[in-house]
Amino acid sequence: MRSRTSARAQITDVAARARVSPATVSRVMNGHASVAADLVERVLSAADELGYRASPVARSLVLGRTQTIAVMVPDMANPSFQEVLRGITRAAAADGYRVLVADSQEDVTQEPGLAREARRHCDALVLCAPRMSDAELAALVPALAPVVLTHRGPTPGVPTSSADYRGGIAALLDHLAGLGHRRLVYLAGPPSSASHRRRLEGIAAHVADHPGLSVDVLPCGVGFEEGYAAGEAVRRSGATAALAFNDLVAMGLLSALHEAGVAVPEEVSVTGFDDIPFARWTTPPLTTAAVPHGDLGQEAWRRLRALLDGEEPPPDVLVHPEVQVRASTGPARAEGAA
Amino acid sequence: MRSRTSARAQITDVAARARVSPATVSRVMNGHASVAADLVERVLSAADELGYRASPVARSLVLGRTQTIAVMVPDMANPSFQEVLRGITRAAAADGYRVLVADSQEDVTQEPGLAREARRHCDALVLCAPRMSDAELAALVPALAPVVLTHRGPTPGVPTSSADYRGGIAALLDHLAGLGHRRLVYLAGPPSSASHRRRLEGIAAHVADHPGLSVDVLPCGVGFEEGYAAGEAVRRSGATAALAFNDLVAMGLLSALHEAGVAVPEEVSVTGFDDIPFARWTTPPLTTAAVPHGDLGQEAWRRLRALLDGEEPPPDVLVHPEVQVRASTGPARAEGAA
DNA sequence: CCTTCCCGTGAAATCGCTTTCTCGCAACGA
DNA sequence: TCGTTGCGAGAAAGCGATTTCACGGGAAGG
Numbered sequence: 001m002r003s004r005t006s007a008r009a010q011i012t013d014v015a016a017r018a019r020v021s022p023a024t025v026s027r028v029m030n031g032h033a034s035v036a037a038d039l040v041e042r043v044l045s046a047a048d049e050l051g052y053r054a055s056p057v058a059r060s061l062v063l064g065r066t067q068t069i070a071v072m073v074p075d076m077a078n079p080s081f082q083e084v085l086r087g088i089t090r091a092a093a094a095d096g097y098r099v100l101v102a103d104s105q106e107d108v109t110q111e112p113g114l115a116r117e118a119r120r121h122c123d124a125l126v127l128c129a130p131r132m133s134d135a136e137l138a139a140l141v142p143a144l145a146p147v148v149l150t151h152r153g154p155t156p157g158v159p160t161s162s163a164d165y166r167g168g169i170a171a172l173l174d175h176l177a178g179l180g181h182r183r184l185v186y187l188a189g190p191p192s193s194a195s196h197r198r199r200l201e202g203i204a205a206h207v208a209d210h211p212g213l214s215v216d217v218l219p220c221g222v223g224f225e226e227g228y229a230a231g232e233a234v235r236r237s238g239a240t241a242a243l244a245f246n247d248l249v250a251m252g253l254l255s256a257l258h259e260a261g262v263a264v265p266e267e268v269s270v271t272g273f274d275d276i277p278f279a280r281w282t283t284p285p286l287t288t289a290a291v292p293h294g295d296l297g298q299e300a301w302r303r304l305r306a307l308l309d310g311e312e313p314p315p316d317v318l319v320h321p322e323v324q325v326r327a328s329t330g331p332a333r334a335e336g337a338a
Numbered sequence: 339m340r341s342r343t344s345a346r347a348q349i350t351d352v353a354a355r356a357r358v359s360p361a362t363v364s365r366v367m368n369g370h371a372s373v374a375a376d377l378v379e380r381v382l383s384a385a386d387e388l389g390y391r392a393s394p395v396a397r398s399l400v401l402g403r404t405q406t407i408a409v410m411v412p413d414m415a416n417p418s419f420q421e422v423l424r425g426i427t428r429a430a431a432a433d434g435y436r437v438l439v440a441d442s443q444e445d446v447t448q449e450p451g452l453a454r455e456a457r458r459h460c461d462a463l464v465l466c467a468p469r470m471s472d473a474e475l476a477a478l479v480p481a482l483a484p485v486v487l488t489h490r491g492p493t494p495g496v497p498t499s500s501a502d503y504r505g506g507i508a509a510l511l512d513h514l515a516g517l518g519h520r521r522l523v524y525l526a527g528p529p530s531s532a533s534h535r536r537r538l539e540g541i542a543a544h545v546a547d548h549p550g551l552s553v554d555v556l557p558c559g560v561g562f563e564e565g566y567a568a569g570e571a572v573r574r575s576g577a578t579a580a581l582a583f584n585d586l587v588a589m590g591l592l593s594a595l596h597e598a599g600v601a602v603p604e605e606v607s608v609t610g611f612d613d614i615p616f617a618r619w620t621t622p623p624l625t626t627a628a629v630p631h632g633d634l635g636q637e638a639w640r641r642l643r644a645l646l647d648g649e650e651p652p653p654d655v656l657v658h659p660e661v662q663v664r665a666s667t668g669p670a671r672a673e674g675a676a
Numbered sequence: 677c678c679t680t681c682c683c684g685t686g687a688a689a690t691c692g693c694t695t696t697c698t699c700g701c702a703a704c705g706a
Numbered sequence: 707t708c709g710t711t712g713c714g715a716g717a718a719a720g721c722g723a724t725t726t727c728a729c730g731g732g733a734a735g736g
Contacts, residue, residue: 033683036684063724098438224619398721
């Protein structure tokens with residue numbers, strides 16, 4: 001009943017078989033202290049024969065750490081969150097940490113609760129919370145530490161790994177302006193989105209600096225459908241170029257434009273944001289501001305690890321999106337040729 | 339040092355504050371046995387004041403279960419795995435289970451080790467292992483139980499939640515044949531892929547049943563790049579329609595064809611497989627065999643839950659992909675008009 | 677040759693909770 | 707009125723590891 005191989009071998013089984021105490025087995029298994037060579041040998045072979053592996057749960061209890069972190073995302077189906085998740089998972093795995101996923105299913109109201117809950121089961125948390133209000137976030141963060149943020153600009157007191165959305169949209173604007181576009185539309189993200197507000201700032205600043213340039217803001221959203229639905233409005237706007245909140249929206253818009261027989265980029269140029277893997281494969285391939293979400297995930301992990309190790313985390317990451325020029329943008333059509 | 343709010347409140351703190359024993363606190367918190375109403379009240383308010391929540395790790399140790407499952411996927415970036423993961427995560431969350439992700443990074447050789455490792459940290463496992471050999475799988479499964487499989491046909495002794503790839507490709511073939519296509523090409527997945535072999539079977543059976551129909555098999559792969567690279571071969575093949583291993587490959591092919599000036603579907607029809615969300619938004623929108631991966635994930639969870647509850651799991655799921663007819667397929671061009 | 681120090685090992689405490697097991701008390705029947 | 711019965715609450719025994727503490731023996735030093 002005890003040394004049966006039916007149940008998993010325990011440390012006492014190994015100890016008995018190696019004729020040593022559990023303490024010694026523990027020491028050997030963890031490479032601690034110095035144990036006589038022959039005992040090490042005995043323990044190791046006993047452990048091997050029994051297929052012994054220490055119970056992670058028991059270790060967690062006594063050690064006070066689980067070697068696990070959680071990542072909360074609003075929607076696992078969105079490639080940009082998914083890439084961050086993937087980046088974190090791989091980086092953490094390389095350091096022997098596992099990751100727990102928490103999907104808030106786009107319901108911002110239950111994100112704080114979910115985050116707290118997720119946090120209780122592990123050692124640290126990565127929060128992808130682009131929509132949570134600053135106030136709520138500030139209230140939540142202390143209860144979550146150690147924690148790092150992504151998909152949201154720098155926040156006091158919390159290591160962050162994010163992109164310069166403001167600079168990214170400005171770069172896109174430069175690109176478009178360079179092609180002769182003067183009347184643009186921006187397909188806006190959700191008003192509550194922090195990164196959307198950064199884009200708005202970037203647009204405002206750019207317009208202020210460049211007389212003769214106008215950017216209409218069209219309420220839109222974050223997905224294909226919304227981009228598709230905005231097709232009509234974009235056409236009516238008379239703009240020669242449209243900047244979508246993200247690549248998904250851009251793809252929806254591309255579809256709508258194609259169906260309506262509007263040539264891209266000859267009649268209207270379209271840009272996305274994020275440079276998800278799919279962006280390269282649209283027709284025409286999408287010009288977009290590349291945000292290396294995988295790297296952001298990796299950087300988020302570096303900061304978390306520092307926090308876990310009691311070290312000072314590296315300074316915030318703020319990657320500057322680079323414009324990936326592809327075929328969805330081109331010279332502005334002649335004025336009044338709409 | 340003890341009742342300080344610095345550290346998390348423990349069960350003894352609550353017990354002390356409510357002037358009862360830890361046993362009673364435990365009973366109240368878990369709604370066990372009958373406890374006098376006034377004690378319940380005292381315990382509840384004490385717990386509330388202290389913000390007490392039982393340590394999941396300690397509970398796991400004594401209860402012998404973690405309320406966590408793991409999901410192993412070959413690549414989190416692939417939408418079809420990602421959808422399954424998402425489906426499982428949501429379904430499991432609804433039942434109070436958390437999910438741990440294990441990403442094998444497409445390295446089949448380390449999947450067995452990774453699966454075992456992941457399994458040790460939780461109560462059960464979902465294996466998305468389309469490429470692992472049957473032999474390896476059979477050897478691995480006993481060590482992993484409870485476990486359920488997805489992305490792979492029914493396997494003896496293991497509950498499975500998968501799609502009828504064979505039937506799916508046949509349905510696509512029917513659709514194409516109905517449009518007058520006689521010379522087709524199949525852009526093959528990796529030879530080690532179980533679902534690829536099912537497709538091959540489906541093709542062979544269909545060809546045998548329909549004289550005059552020919553399907554060339556072109557080695558290809560699973561991603562955009564491979565589909566793109568196959569563009570040239572598809573054109574040279576003289577086929578009037580191409581069936582891609584999955585939607586990603588189809589998108590790559592669509593790009594290549596577009597660049598080469600080949601009209602889709604006028605000159606060549608293209609089909610995908612999976613019906614990932616992006617398929618609706620390609621240009622032209624992709625005709626594909628729809629596999630409801632989210633539902634598959636949910637069904638995988640149902641089986642796992644039954645296993646966890648010591649019940650008999652529901653019979654294997656084998657969803658029959660439905661052809662989503664969109665604009666990438668059309669009547670075959672006239673013979674010899676290539 | 678004897679004392680002291682050091683080092684390797686085992687016994688026991690601990691992590692925070694759940695769950696018997698045990699005990700005391702009130703209610704019930706004779 | 708006294709012995710059972712039943713029920714609610716606490717004491718204590720785990721769950722399976724790690725780690726402090728104490729101890730015994732061999733090497734080094736006087």
